[in-house]
Every structure is written in C-alpha cells, then in structure tokens.
Amino acid sequence: MKAIENxxxxxxxxxxxxxxxxxxxxxxxxxxxxxxLLVKKxxxxxxxxxxxxxxxxxxxxxxxxxxxxxMKSLIGNDRxxxxxxxxxxxxxxxPLGRVITIAYYGLIPEKQVRANSMEELLWTDIxxxxxxxxxxxxxxxxxxxxxRKDLLRYPNVFEMLDKNFILSEVIDIYEQAFNTDLDSPxxxxxxxxxxxxxxxxxxxxxxxxxxxPPQVYTFDKKKYKGRKKEPIGLRF
Amino acid sequence: MKAIENxxxxxxxxxxxxxxxxxxxxxxxxxxxxxxLLVKKxxxxxxxxxxxxxxxxxxxxxxxxxxxxxMKSLIGNDRxxxxxxxxxxxxxxxPLGRVITIAYYGLIPEKQVRANSMEELLWTDIxxxxxxxxxxxxxxxxxxxxxRKDLLRYPNVFEMLDKNFILSEVIDIYEQAFNTDLDSPxxxxxxxxxxxxxxxxxxxxxxxxxxxPPQVYTFDKKKYKGRKKEPIGLRF
DNA sequence: GCAAAAGTGTTTCTCGTACACCCATGG
DNA sequence: CCATGGGTGTACGAGAAACACTTTTGC
Numbered sequence: 001m002k003a004i005e006n007x008x009x010x011x012x013x014x015x016x017x018x019x020x021x022x023x024x025x026x027x028x029x030x031x032x033x034x035x036x037l038l039v040k041k042x043x044x045x046x047x048x049x050x051x052x053x054x055x056x057x058x059x060x061x062x063x064x065x066x067x068x069x070x071m072k073s074l075i076g077n078d079r080x081x082x083x084x085x086x087x088x089x090x091x092x093x094x095p096l097g098r099v100i101t102i103a104y105y106g107l108i109p110e111k112q113v114r115a116n117s118m119e120e121l122l123w124t125d126i127x128x129x130x131x132x133x134x135x136x137x138x139x140x141x142x143x144x145x146x147x148r149k150d151l152l153r154y155p156n157v158f159e160m161l162d163k164n165f166i167l168s169e170v171i172d173i174y175e176q177a178f179n180t181d182l183d184s185p186x187x188x189x190x191x192x193x194x195x196x197x198x199x200x201x202x203x204x205x206x207x208x209x210x211x212x213p214p215q216v217y218t219f220d221k222k223k224y225k226g227r228k229k230e231p232i233g234l235r236f
Numbered sequence: 237m238k239a240i241e242n243x244x245x246x247x248x249x250x251x252x253x254x255x256x257x258x259x260x261x262x263x264x265x266x267x268x269x270x271x272x273l274l275v276k277k278x279x280x281x282x283x284x285x286x287x288x289x290x291x292x293x294x295x296x297x298x299x300x301x302x303x304x305x306x307m308k309s310l311i312g313n314d315r316x317x318x319x320x321x322x323x324x325x326x327x328x329x330x331p332l333g334r335v336i337t338i339a340y341y342g343l344i345p346e347k348q349v350r351a352n353s354m355e356e357l358l359w360t361d362i363x364x365x366x367x368x369x370x371x372x373x374x375x376x377x378x379x380x381x382x383x384r385k386d387l388l389r390y391p392n393v394f395e396m397l398d399k400n401f402i403l404s405e406v407i408d409i410y411e412q413a414f415n416t417d418l419d420s421p422x423x424x425x426x427x428x429x430x431x432x433x434x435x436x437x438x439x440x441x442x443x444x445x446x447x448x449p450p451q452v453y454t455f456d457k458k459k460y461k462g463r464k465k466e467p468i469g470l471r472f
Numbered sequence: 473g474c475a476a477a478a479g480t481g482t483t484t485c486t487c488g489t490a491c492a493c494c495c496a497t498g499g
Numbered sequence: 500c501c502a503t504g505g506g507t508g509t510a511c512g513a514g515a516a517a518c519a520c521t522t523t524t525g526c
Contacts, residue, residue: 015255018295020325020336059254059334063325087323087338089256089299098295100256100336102323155472168505178468186489188506190470211504212496228472231515232414234426236391236464404477422516424479447477448523467488 019097022067023054023136024082024104025143026075028113028123029160029169034176035123036140039074041133045095050122051133052140054101063102071106075121076114081159082106085139085146093135101134105143107159126176148177153227155196158219164200166214167191196223254334258303259290259372260318261379262311262342264349264359265396265405270412271359272376275310277369281331286358287369288376290337299338307342311357312350317395318342321375321382329371337370341379343395362412384413389463391432394455400436402450403427432459 026037038050053074057066068078085103093099113121124130129140150156157170171187191197197217204213262273274286289310293302304314321339329335349357360366365376386392393406407423427433433453440449 014294015292016253016333018254018256019251020254020256056251058250060327062327084322086320087336089338091296091298097252100323100338102325102336152466152469153471155470166505174468180468182468183489183491184504185491185506185508190488194470194472196472208504210498210502212506214505224472230388230471232410232416232418233388233515234391234430235389235466236430236432236460403479419516419518420477421479421481421518426515444477446475446525448479450478469488 017098019056019059019094019099020063021054021056021099021101022063022070022104023052023088023101023139024067024071024106025052025085025140025147026071026080026106026108027126027143027147027160028108028110029173030110030123032169032172033125033127034160034173035125036129036143037075038122038124038132040122046133049133050130052136056099067104075108075117077108077112080106080108080112081156085142088135088139090135101139103139103142105146107156109160109162111162151177155219155224158197158221161219164203164216164218166205166216168214196220254336255292255295255330255332256299257290257292257335257337258299258306258340259288259324259337259375260303260307260340260342261288261321261376261383262307262316262344263362263379263383263396264344264346265409266346266359268405268408269361269363270396270409271361272365272379273311274358274360274366274368276358282369285369286366288372292335303340311344311353313344313348316342316344316348317392319386321378324371324375326371337375339375339378341382343392345396345398347398387413391455391460394433394457397455400439400452400454402452404450432456 024037028035028037037053039053041047041049041051053070055066055070057063067082071080072078082104083106085105087100087102089100091098093101126144129137131137132140147156151174157173158165160173161169167188168184170191171182171184174187175182196219198220199215200218201216203216205216260273264271264273273289275289277283277285277287289306291302291306293299303318307316308314318340319342321341323336323338325336327334329337362380365373367373368376383392387410393409394401396409397405403424404420406427407418407420410423411418432455434456435451436454437452439452441452
C-alpha cells in the first residue's frame with residue numbers, strides 16, 4: 001500500500017495518524033437466556049476490565065478477515081451470522097489516541113462455540129450487563145436495538161439456536177428481547193405459517209420435563225428468499 | 237491527545253498510520269425529483285471526477301463537527317437532518333492509503349441550501365446517477381436503501397420539503413423512492429390521520445396550474461413523539 | 473362544458489390479537 | 500386423577516387496499 005510509504009509526506013502526515021479497530025457484540029442463547037460475549041481486556045489501558053471482544057487492526061488488513069481470524073482464535077469458529085452495525089468515533093473514546101472502531105453484531109448457536117472455550121468465556125445475560133471499558137456499553141446498547149429490529153424482519157433467531165430446536169425456545173428469545181409476554185398460540189402460528197421451519201421426524205425431548213413433549217423443528221435456510229416486501233405506508 | 241505524541245512508539249507505529257474521512261449522501265427534492273448532491277473532486281487522485289461530498293478528517297477532530305463545518309462551507313448550512321449510515325473500510329478503496337470513511341446520509345429542503353450555491357452544485361436525479369469516484373456508488377446504494385427504509389418508519393419526508401408543502405409532493409417522493417404508483421386517496425388519509433401535519437390557512441397554489449388547487453400543509457414536529465411501536469411479529 | 477388534479481366515502485379483505493379448548497406427558 | 504406445557508380452532512376488530520364518486524380550478 002502506498003500509504004505506508006507515503007505516510008511522512010507533507011500532506012499525509014496530518015491525516016494518517018489514526019488507528020481503527022473492530023468490536024463485536026456476539027449474542028447466543030444459553031441456559032435459556034440471551035447472552036453476549038465479554039472478555040477480560042489484556043491490553044494496557046484497561047487491563048483486567050470487562051469489555052466487548054475486539055482488537056486494533058493493522059492498516060494493511062481487511063476488517064472482516066481480521067475479525068474472522070480473531071473470532072477463530074477466541075471461540076474456535078468464525079462462521080456465524082455477523083453484520084456491521086456502524087462506526088463509533090468519539091474523539092476521546094480511546095486513551096491511546098484516535099481510534100475509530102467498527103462495531104459488528106453477531107449471532108451464534110451455543111453449540112458452535114468451541115467446547116473447551118465455552119466455560120472460560122464470559123457469556124453474560126443481557127439483563128445483567130456490568131459496566132464495560134471504553135464506550136462498549138453504548139455499543140452494546142446500539143447492538144441490542146439492532147438485534148431487536150432485525151428479529152422482526154429477518155429469520156435471525158435461527159442463527160442463534162441449534163440446528164434442532166423447539167418453538168418455545170424461539171418464543172422465549174423474542175420474549176426476552178422485547179421484555180414482554182407473547183401469546184404462544186399466535187406466535188406458533190406465525191412461525192409455522194411462513195414455511196421456513198419444518199418438524200424433524202418424531203423426535204422429541206423436553207426442557208423442564210413437564211407437560212407434553214414438544215416437536216423438534218429445523219430451519220430450512222434455502223426456503224428463505226429475502227425479506228418479505230413490506231407495504232408502502234406510514235408507520236410513524 | 238496522547239496518540240500524536242505516542243505515534244512513534246514501538247507498539248503504536250504499527251497501527252496509527254490509517255486515516256479516516258466522512259462522506260455524505262445528501263438528498264433533496266428539487267424540480268419534482270429526488271436528487272443527491274455530487275461534487276467535482278479537487279483532490280489529486282480523482283481530480284475533476286464526480287463523487288459524494290466528503291473529506292479527510294484530522295485525527296484530533298470530531299467527525300460530526302468536521303462534517304458540519306464542511307457542509308457549511310459547501311451549501312451554507314449545517315442544520316439539516318443527518319444520520320450515520322455505517323463505515324466503508326475496504327482495503328483498496330482509497331489510492332493514498334488505508335482510509336476508512338464514515339458514511340452519513342442527510343435530508344435538506346431545497347430552499348435551505350444557500351441560494352447562490354444552489355446552481356453551481358451538482359444535484360443529480362437519483363435515477364440518473366453517473367459512475368462515481370472511490371466506492372461512492374456503493375455508498376449511494378446503501379444510502380438509498382436506508383433512505384427508503386426510514387421513509388416508512390420516520391417522518392423524514394418533511395425534512396426534505398419546505399416548511400409549507402402540499403400532499404402531492406409527499407406522495408411524489410414516496411412514489412419515486414419506491415418506484416411505484418400509490419393510491420393517492422389512501423395515502424392522503426394516512427398522512428392526515430397521524431395528526432403530524434396541519435393545513436396552514438386558506439393559502440393555496442398549484443404545481444402544474446391544472447385542476448383543483450391543493451391545500452398547503454405544514455409539519456408539526458412537536459407532535460411527533462417517537463416511533464409508533466410496531467407489533468412484535470415475524471415480518472419475513 | 474370538459475379535463476385534470478384535489479379530496480371524500482364506502483366496502484372488502486387481511487392480519488394481528490384474544491381466548492376457549494384439546495392433547496400428551498410425568499407424577 | 501391432576502398439573503403443566505404443547506398445540507389447534509375460532510371469532511373479533513383495526514387498518515390496508517380497492518375504487519366509486521364529488522369538488523374546484525383553468526381553458
């Protein structure tokens with residue numbers, strides 16, 4: 001890249017002194033709770049404090065590739081649903097200098113996290129988030145908003161559930177996300193009406209070992225053909 | 237800022253060699269068309285080519301403040317609706333080095349652009365966009381998607397219309413944005429039912445000088461109390 | 473009068489919601 | 500048998516969409 005060779009020319013020295021990073025709010029559904037992944041920071045300014053997973057990116061590296069490599073090292077997997085949220089660029093947000101972070105949010109099924117790392121990782125209930133380093137509380141807030149928005153418009157729940165799941169898990173995620181009670185009969189209908197899920201054989205198991213054993217479903221990703229076009233109207 | 241003093245320390249020299257910029261897709265409604273603002277680039281790599289308004293940001297500057305100052309100099313106004321879209325960070329997107337751009341989109345009424353600059357500015361019909369510098373065509377694409385999405389959820393049309401407007405202008409914007417024909421009787425009802433607009437006296441004028449002269453309306457920003465809560469359902 | 477755009481009224485249909493009720497299991 | 504959660508059926512009501520019809524201007 002030219003930048004590196006040029007970074008001391010008269011015009012560029014003024015601008016090419018910033019750094020950038022990626023941070024990710026990774027959601028999963030574990031022990032019947034929606035959780036986000038936190039890490040203990042091992043860099044200097046905030047050593048030992050809790051924050052979102054993330055790291056500085058070398059100016060020659062692609063952000064997504066760097067994020068993938070990082071996640072692979074952290075949870076043994078980089079193949080999960082992720083999307084860029086937006087950039088956080090407040091002047092004072094990083095003690096080492098001007099660091100712009102590109103925030104992502106992601107969804108992963110608990111089972112796809114490398115088993116032996118699952119226990120040492122700090123999966124934290126979204127309703128019990130502690131104070132975080134940098135501006136990470138703000139980032140989590142934004143991620144949660146986007147997470148909720150997307151739950152209504154994309155079949156994202158299935159990206160955080162195991163290949164085989166039961167409907168009450170789906171409902172539970174929506175109830176926690178929107179902090180409300182849903183009418184389970186109606187919600188089931190909506191789920192089944194859009195034909196994206198399919199009962200997988202007679203298999204069945206239960207969560208609390210009470211009541212009628214639920215049907216096991218699986219998500220048929222191929223059947224999903226983009227967003228349902230929404231009516232052009234004024235929803236405000 | 238520490239960064240500037242520290243930027244030659246062993247650990248930081250690796251990271252603090254990137255630059256960042258802001259770019260904005262600014263929409264308006266002019267001559268009955270939705271348009272975006274383009275500029276002729278005067279920096280070296282793409283001198284003379286068309287692109288989105290935008291510039292490199294000094295690492296000590298706040299992005300929003302820098303954007304505001306820039307827009308003031310460009311169109312004589314920085315008080316218009318704007319929102320961050322997301323960051324564009326492809327490795328090869330800028331010929332001078334690693335430059336991450338934070339993309340905004342904005343809405344402004346034609347009348348609030350400084351009059352004498354209105355004519356020299358390149359307001360371009362969104363249906364006739366030329367090839368742009370850098371990755372600006374991709375940025376415009378993203379902006380258009382977001383613009384459309386937000387039209388359905390926020391009273392954003394009014395941010396690109398004059399204080400006094402007529403309903404057919406509103407409908408026209410929606411029709412152009414979604415490239416479709418709308419049922420004007422029903423759309424009028426929706427507009428008037430949500431009580432955010434109010435007819436301003438007997439005043440009236442017409443666009444094509446044909447047919448019955450329309451009522452003039454004004455948007456009552458105070459009456460808007462945040463997003464209407466949408467039902468928790470599966471719209472996919 | 474006629475054309476053209478503004479604006480109103482009415483009917484139909486869809487979909488979200490409420491809720492009564494049945495099913496299958498463990499104890 | 501009862502408790503508990505899984506699951507189906509039905510009925511009502513709000514709001515979107517379709518469309519017939521009236522109003523007000525210029526020519």
